[in-house]
Amino acid sequence: MAMTLRLSPAEDETLARLARQFRMSKNAAAAQAIETVAPRADHPEFVEAATTRLLERYGDLLGRLAHA
DSSP states (O other): OOOOOOOOHHHHHHHHHHHHHTTSOHHHHHHHHHHHHGGGGSHHHHHHHHHHHHHHHHHHHHHHHHTO
16 A cells, blocks of 8 residues: 655654665665564563564674673
8 A cells, every 4th residue: 555654854764774784775774663663552462573583683692692
């Protein structure tokens, strides 16, 4: 579904920075941001999903730091 999103210049720059950081379009970055924030209504599920995502991304690093 198409939608027009009106952003301030600062918000647009933040979205552009996120898109560059994650190597995706601004549209995909906005959609990802919505998906990330939306579950906060069910806080326990949000924490579990965020923890799982972060452990998948940084688990090896955390393991190395624990044994350093």
